[in-house]
Amino acid sequence: MDSILHATTDNPVPENHFAGFMEGRSGVKIRYAVFRSEQREAKGTVVLLGGRSECIEKYFETINDLTARGLWVATFDWRGQGGSDRLIPGSRAGHIARFSDYEADLTLFLEKIVLPDARLPFFIVAHSTGALVALSLAPELENRIERIVLAAPFIALDGQSMSQRKITIIARLASLFGLGKRTFRRGDPSLDFQRNVVTSDERRFARNTAIFTEHPELSISWPSARWLNETLKIMARVTHQDHLTRIRIPTLILCPTADKLVPRKAMNNLARIFRAARLIEIDGARHELFQEDDRFRAQALAAIDAFIPGSDAEDTNLGA
Template identity: 30%
Template sequence: MAPTALLPESNFDRRAYPDGMDFPVWHAADGWPHRAYRWPAGGVRRGSLLFQSGRADYIEKYLEACDHWHGQGWDIEGFDWRGQGGSRTFTGTLDPDDRLSFDPLIDDLAAYVAEWKARTPGPHVLIAHSMGGHVALRACAERGVVLDALVLVAPMLALNTGHIPRFVASAVVGGAKLARLGRRAIFRDNYANPRRYLRLTASLPRYEDSQYWKRAIPGIAMGPPTWNWIGAALAGDRRIAREGELEGVRTPVLLLAAGLDKLVRDEAIASAAKRLPDAEMKLFPTGRHELLREADENRLPALAAIDDFLDRRAARP
């Protein structure tokens, strides 16, 4: 049953931009414009923290989490992925993110990190959620990105296909693409369905916040993934599972998994934690996919685990 009242779970105003945050435009190597965001810390600085969200996300969903890190002295920045969030409207089209490969996203992140590290003080840490975690880990593995610490929150290292075997899911996607359905969404979304928000978070207030921002900023919302996008995700999953892909990563990694995650496979997260040379994993058995936007019983321990990891692995200057 859904809660009957929308009770705030913190004093932070999740429906307003914090003072001092600005939104410059960052151009990728191919000229693609991205909406970036920067929020310098005041006083004694802890270091530089880059936050990257998941598919169909936008920074407005994570202002509360960024406020937590900003309050500890981190300079916060990052960007909305090409084709989504605030970067979506630059293209002049509101077509779905019809992705055939995640390689452009990996290239974008690697280029941004290089520029960011060159102009900002260390330590340099990257926190990435869901699809962002997929992209971040592959940027380290395939593009040689090195950081002082990397935190992957419910990373999409393998899609959760439920009871459907992986080879069957790949065959279904291949059939849809052969039938020229690749650019079509794989299902119709119903934002009012309680089952939808419970796939993401047990916090109805935070779910309602995300719907508020979609209404407030025309064009920021995206629909369900296309068959092409699912195909690209499955191909990326196979790449991550390939022997030798993760074993050369030179960055300390913390992986957080949600026990009730319906979107990504916890088994793949656990497998990656074992294969990475320097990794830790923490499972939140009652957590849902958006751990940083969960009810406080899971959100606060997740933030505490991240803080502890950064204190140990990203030393203060």
């Protein structure tokens, strides 16, 4: 187990788990883990889907929060990041050949690991890019997933030096002309708390930085042009009315109002045309809700408690 999941000083591996590797689409090795609740009767299993550049270790605290509520947690690293296989030999760029590979890996994870080894009913809690994958695949998940939580879903791009339209055009052209494995930026993303835009919590920021400092093999750099091209295409598809009307799984959208990566307006527009969804705004929170300050993070967890059946909350009404 110790060679699969990695502890750091302030981030121990949650107990009562099993971890391993499964074969994803095209033979890519995918790292996964399942964490059991200590409670005698499980209330279900949360399939926890992280964002781009993240890894299982970054969610140990959230996993403990969920298992303490009587839920099992099943999670994995997306291909190309964390402890899963890299897709460009010798490069740290975040890359994907096809967005459908993400969807295929999630489907395989549900079929190979979650269904046989976890406890019913199944729920999805997904952040950012993980939320985009869940939203894209949702029409096919109706008979397997009871409810979905989308935290800061990556459905639009903000806070960049160029507009989303310009980035879309450049990423498409780069992919067409064989430059899809290149990134638009050099070096690594900043590890400086003062310049970060994803969390206002310095302690959690330092904890997550330590994960990648002590285990650099888990980290990746900027997204490739191909990753951007594939992701931007899916953003356009999943926010269209035709796609959203096919989703009948009750869905909760958690919208951090101070998010500088995904526009608040985009999340509100999504909720407005998404009949199966309800939106809760968390005022003042930044993009990474599960890595945020306690006052924001507690609101996100309380919203999940009130939404996912079988939690400690007595009232599952979203309006409560």
